[in-house]
Amino acid sequence: MTTLAMIEAAARRLDGHIRRTPLLSSPFLDKIAGRRILVKPECLQHTGSFKARGGWSALSAMDEATRKRGVIAYSSGNHAQGVARAATEHGAPSVILMPSDAPQLKIDNTRALGAEVVLYDRATEDRDQIGADLSKQRNLTLVKPYDDPQVIAGQGTCGLEIAEQVAEIGVTQAEVLVNCGGGGLSSGIALALEGHAPGLLVRPCEPVGFDDVKRSLEAGQIVRNKATSGSICDAILTPSPGVITFPILQRLCGPGLVVPEADALRAMAQAFLRLKIVTEPGGAISLAAALYHGDQIDADTVIVVATGGNVGADVFAQALETL
Amino acid sequence: MTTLAMIEAAARRLDGHIRRTPLLSSPFLDKIAGRRILVKPECLQHTGSFKARGGWSALSAMDEATRKRGVIAYSSGNHAQGVARAATEHGAPSVILMPSDAPQLKIDNTRALGAEVVLYDRATEDRDQIGADLSKQRNLTLVKPYDDPQVIAGQGTCGLEIAEQVAEIGVTQAEVLVNCGGGGLSSGIALALEGHAPGLLVRPCEPVGFDDVKRSLEAGQIVRNKATSGSICDAILTPSPGVITFPILQRLCGPGLVVPEADALRAMAQAFLRLKIVTEPGGAISLAAALYHGDQIDADTVIVVATGGNVGADVFAQALETL
Numbered sequence: 001m002t003t004l005a006m007i008e009a010a011a012r013r014l015d016g017h018i019r020r021t022p023l024l025s026s027p028f029l030d031k032i033a034g035r036r037i038l039v040k041p042e043c044l045q046h047t048g049s050f051k052a053r054g055g056w057s058a059l060s061a062m063d064e065a066t067r068k069r070g071v072i073a074y075s076s077g078n079h080a081q082g083v084a085r086a087a088t089e090h091g092a093p094s095v096i097l098m099p100s101d102a103p104q105l106k107i108d109n110t111r112a113l114g115a116e117v118v119l120y121d122r123a124t125e126d127r128d129q130i131g132a133d134l135s136k137q138r139n140l141t142l143v144k145p146y147d148d149p150q151v152i153a154g155q156g157t158c159g160l161e162i163a164e165q166v167a168e169i170g171v172t173q174a175e176v177l178v179n180c181g182g183g184g185l186s187s188g189i190a191l192a193l194e195g196h197a198p199g200l201l202v203r204p205c206e207p208v209g210f211d212d213v214k215r216s217l218e219a220g221q222i223v224r225n226k227a228t229s230g231s232i233c234d235a236i237l238t239p240s241p242g243v244i245t246f247p248i249l250q251r252l253c254g255p256g257l258v259v260p261e262a263d264a265l266r267a268m269a270q271a272f273l274r275l276k277i278v279t280e281p282g283g284a285i286s287l288a289a290a291l292y293h294g295d296q297i298d299a300d301t302v303i304v305v306a307t308g309g310n311v312g313a314d315v316f317a318q319a320l321e322t323l
Numbered sequence: 324m325t326t327l328a329m330i331e332a333a334a335r336r337l338d339g340h341i342r343r344t345p346l347l348s349s350p351f352l353d354k355i356a357g358r359r360i361l362v363k364p365e366c367l368q369h370t371g372s373f374k375a376r377g378g379w380s381a382l383s384a385m386d387e388a389t390r391k392r393g394v395i396a397y398s399s400g401n402h403a404q405g406v407a408r409a410a411t412e413h414g415a416p417s418v419i420l421m422p423s424d425a426p427q428l429k430i431d432n433t434r435a436l437g438a439e440v441v442l443y444d445r446a447t448e449d450r451d452q453i454g455a456d457l458s459k460q461r462n463l464t465l466v467k468p469y470d471d472p473q474v475i476a477g478q479g480t481c482g483l484e485i486a487e488q489v490a491e492i493g494v495t496q497a498e499v500l501v502n503c504g505g506g507g508l509s510s511g512i513a514l515a516l517e518g519h520a521p522g523l524l525v526r527p528c529e530p531v532g533f534d535d536v537k538r539s540l541e542a543g544q545i546v547r548n549k550a551t552s553g554s555i556c557d558a559i560l561t562p563s564p565g566v567i568t569f570p571i572l573q574r575l576c577g578p579g580l581v582v583p584e585a586d587a588l589r590a591m592a593q594a595f596l597r598l599k600i601v602t603e604p605g606g607a608i609s610l611a612a613a614l615y616h617g618d619q620i621d622a623d624t625v626i627v628v629a630t631g632g633n634v635g636a637d638v639f640a641q642a643l644e645t646l
Contacts, residue, residue, distance in 0.1 A: 019345060019347075020345075021345075022342060022343075022344075022345065022367070024342075024367060027435070027436070028432075028435065031435075041367075041599075043599040044345070044347060044364075044598070044599055044600070048599055109351075112350070112351065112354075113350070269636070272601050272636070272639070273636075275367070276364075276366040276367055276371055276600060276601040276602075276632030277367070277599060277600060277601065278595050278599040278600065278601065279599075309599030313592070313595070313596075313643040313644075313646050316595070316643060317640050317643055320636040320639060320640055321636075323636050
């Protein structure tokens with residue numbers, strides 16, 4: 001189980017390898033929201049998302065012999081790049097298992113970051129079987145995207161930064177809106193804030209139709225989404241909260257916020273116009289909640305974690321058309 | 324004349340009011356350029372450009388009585404917003420004289436930042452006369468966009484940050500590519516680096532057809548552009564280097580780099596894709612020089628100052644089409 005001490009230890013390992021992202025703001029966004037909005041742009045993180053934190057934490061926590069044998073991850077997106085970068089910079093081999101229909105750009109990026117990309121056919125091949133076989137043959141260690149204590153500790157370093165940054169400007173009460181898939185980032189931030197900024201409450205944000213975390217928190221047990229595809233918010237389409245993350249979410253976070261994906265596009269356009277940052281749809285749900293669903297928020301100050309910016313030009317152009 | 328001590332004093336006045344922008348990088352950009360590229364995203368600065376520094380420096384350097392009477396500036400763009408924000412946050416009135424055909428968004432933004440916008444007709448009215456009359460009637464102080472020692476000192480704080488940031492990563496030799504209009508930012512950064520990072524050389528960057536700074540440096544005297552409009556790089560289309568800035572540029576900077584504006588659009592697309600930042604054409608000439616004109620650069624490490632991000636969705640969409 002991830003502890004505050006593990007997050008603080010991860011922060012020391014990440015120092016110099018991960019960007020301390022700033023807190024951005026705009027009077028224009030405050031006006032739309034009717035309250036103070038502070039945006040933490042994790043899209044500016046290495047590899048374009050907060051996943052670089054968890055990847056680095058996991059790799060740097062391994063003993064040298066394990067790391068040298070290499071790691072494996074399943075991901076078509078941000079986790080793939082985070083693990084690939086961390087492995088390569090640690091001199092460790094990495095294998096990323098990706099569906100053969102993943103966008104060519106993401107495949108190319110993951111390879112360029114030094115990973116061996118193994119493609120599989122979603123329709124005819126069993127990802128878990130291929131992964132298990134590869135791990136066994138080559139003695140690779142699996143780095144899970146969220147249900148891993150060291151990955152959660154790495155994501156939690158984002159929460160340590162938030163705690164320091166709000167202290168600098170005298171904010172002690174706020175809601176922290178976090179885009180939520182499996183809950184690694186939300187739970188990591190929540191643990192960090194519990195220790196260092198207990199007046200800040202994490203509220204997981206999800207797109208309509210993929211609100212497993214909100215419903216799980218309401219039900220008091222893990223419930224699943226009906227679908228795991230069919231949204232432009234691809235970065236956060238996990239089937240359900242994790243077995244490690246859920247108890248943390250349950251103890252520290254909520255209630256969840258649910259936002260139509262069309263609002264994510266509008267929020268991306270505002271982030272372009274007012275903050276000059278590039279966000280992906282799954283990275284802008286939190287901003288959309290702050291800007292357009294403020295009736296579900298109580299705090300005078302909202303911290304919005306803009307979790308990622310790995311978006312294609314076509315979807316971004318679509319967002320700009322909402323202006 | 325601006326001195327290093329004035330820049331350091333400006334930095335103390337700016338502290339807490341201006342963002343310390345990070346240094347971003349991407350292995351993908353390094354690969355295109357064939358050398359190490361570090362990008363200082365001043366587009367993430369308040370008001371979307373470095374001009375917030377000079378505006379704050381000028382307003383905060385005034386005596387209280389002068390400031391209370393108010394300030395005036397001529398600008399259709401970034402300087403307008405920098406001065407408007409600084410004045411409003413100092414409780415001072417500001418008048419910004421803008422051409423009536425300026426983009427509505429820029430007029431609206433400048434008003435929203437608290438300025439009184441006075442529109443004039445470019446064809447039939449004399450801007451300088453209107454400005455002089457208004458200044459006299461209301462006893463306003465003119466804040467020039469670059470030929471003002473305190474404005475240069477404010478822009479120079481960007482150079483102090485660069486000096487600190489390269490020291491942290493052990494870089495002592497580099498070329499610093501700065502988009503250049505009247506030379507306020509280039510000269511301010513150069514003065515700061517002369518004092519704190521003398522191995523770093525500022526190289527002013529301009530679009531083809533508006534290379535007054537490059538030609539002035541070559542001629543050893545101020546020469547003018549033939550045109551002052553007709554480029555998408557609107558932020559840096561000044562007729563010539565300033566009388567205060569030019570001697571500094573001459574002593575410390577150059578040679579200039581000149582880049583076709585089409586390359587600025589390509590660089591904007593790369594900044595979107597690899598750094599997740601929004602740059603305007605006049606803010607991306609420096610990145611274009613680093614990425615596509617490296618044959619004119621000697622250093623192994625290049626610092627690119629991405630000076631601004633105030634761009635409309637239409638021009639940004641045009642940039643994305645280059646991908």
